[in-house]
Amino acid sequence: MRSLLSVRDLDVSFDTHDRMVHAVSGVSFDLAPGEVLGLVGESGSGKSVTGRSLMRLNPDYTRYGKESSLVLNTGDEELDILSIKGRRDMRKVRGDLISMIFQEPIASFAPALTIGKQMSEQLMLHRGMSYPEAREVSVDMLDRVGINQPSKRFDQYAFELSGGMRQRAMIATALSTRPKLLIADEPTTALDVTIQAQVLELMQDLVAEFQMGVIFITHDLAVISQIADRVAVMQHGKIVEQGPVAQVISSPQHAYTQRLLDAVPRMDSAFQNTAPATATQSKPDIEPPIISVRDLSVHFPMGRSVFGKRSYLTAVDNVSFDIPRGSFFGLVGESGSGKSTTGRSMLQINDISAGEIIYNDGEMRHDIGAIKGAALKDFRARTQMIFQDPYAALSPRMTVRDIIAEPLESLRLTGSRAETNERVREIAQMCRLDPEHLRRFPHAFSGGQRQRIAIARALVSRPKFVIADEAVAALDVSIQAEILELLKTLQHELNLTILFISHDLAVVANLCDHTAVMQKGQIVEAAPTAEVFRNPKQEYTRALLAAAPVLKAG
Secondary structure (H helix, E strand, O other): OOOOEEEEEEEEEEEOOOOEEEEEEEEEEEEOOOOEEEEEEOOOOOHHHHHHHOOOOOOOOEEEOOOOEEEEEOOOOEEEHHHOOOHHHHHHHEOOOEEEEOOOHHHHOOOOOEHHHHHHHHHHHHHOOOHHHHHHHHHHHHHHOOOOOHHHHHOOEHHHOOHHHHHHHHHHHHHHOOOOEEEEEOOOOOOOHHHHHHHHHHHHHHHHHHOOEEEEEOOOHHHHHHHOOEEEEEEOOEEEEEEEHHHHHHOOOOHHHHHHHHOOOOHHHOOOOOOOOOOOOOOOOOOOOOEEEEEEEEEEEEEEOOOOOEEEEEEEEEEEEEEOOOOEEEEEEOOOOOHHHHHHHHOOOOOOOEEEEEEEOOOOEEEHHHOOHHHHHHHHHHEEEEOOOHHHHOOOOOOHHHHHHHHHHHOOOOOOHHHHHHHHHHHHHHOOOOHHHHHOOHHHOOHHHHHHHHHHHHHOOOOOEEEEEOOOOOOOHHHHHHHHHHHHHHHHHHOOEEEEEOOOHHHHHHHOOEEEEEEOOEEEEEEEHHHHHHOOOOHHHHHHHHHOOOOOOO
């Protein structure tokens, strides 16, 4: 079969002010129509640079090697992508012949235009549709990727959607033109397992239906094992191993590939050395819980009706649970289930509509909803949050040093600049950030590196209680394993309590002592983690576990 895409000797360098940075070297591969190629490797290995090269989306100071060749077979002609000079000619390729699902949708959608406006514009441009036709196709695609009330979402802005919903909208936008080549850069990172399974199935259906080629860039080897036909492993800008996905996963030849596979968390081995959990085996906690949630409800105002009556969205509905002191507590559920809202309420980021949340770390005890003044400042020093989206959480105008130091300086936790700098360097080293990184700004880093900066910022104040909201979702498996090991070490040494909000069930199974499952704003199941995973009581929990991707070789 003739190749849809042929990449030969791709070399990519960036001509920075002080030196030439070599990002990709000698990369070659072919992609057939209807084939999915998985491109995996650690953050900074050159995966995204390779993908962006196919659409000429790298910065203006990018330099391509003289022998580099990127040829797309459109069916009518062989298009040499690197020979296209004009921006107008390249725009005809982007969104029509080639589409891309970006890793960070909040940075990809124009904030001043609705989701529907951006989707319909490209259909009108590339497919010659009228606005009503483009709207119908766009709404249908939003529905197919699992977005509820797609007609309503069509008229909303990106900032009005949750992180997972924005990612689904980005996937719908890329698929709506039915391109010949789709580049998917971490397309399911922000999605819960059920929506992820739905989106992967949709992509497989479209690949088969339209014989679309897909380059699937991800650090999730379990996903690759389920969707890809072949896999290429990248390290330091080079492909170190490639072949059929079943062959590479079952019998990796390169030591780097073996190391990546060893770092993948697996649900099937999480409880091998643990006796089956039963209710009678669960010992009561001697210390009072650090967080006690009782009858918590959170409502968000949604505007007024024509009669002036205000309506509300119930995000959290009558939730009660305890988080034992010094534990890892997992909170799982689909996007929109109320996980993040519950976590934000614990830090007084969201207002509480009903119920109470008691914080008690042994030195300080307060009703979180009523903390004010000096007590609130003390509470802020003891509690921190690692947010889901590091791009939105880090100020683009501050250096990494200033970002990490901000909690120390704003809460006056250090006595001098020298002491602040020492604390910053210490936590940066623990989170695998080079001292050189401290002088740079967030835009200079990959998504995984930005997440490490966010984690360092949260831990620099040495808090008692940390909420990690999808804190490792953007990290490749080896760095994820190191960060999780770091969190476990800190939890043990500092008696740190961590609420771990995640859609990655394999990570939760290997990390958390207790797990609560949320659905539609309510806790439907809560127990020791081994009990939840081995003997789920609720049908919803069983559905989540069944949808979780599992690393498989065939």
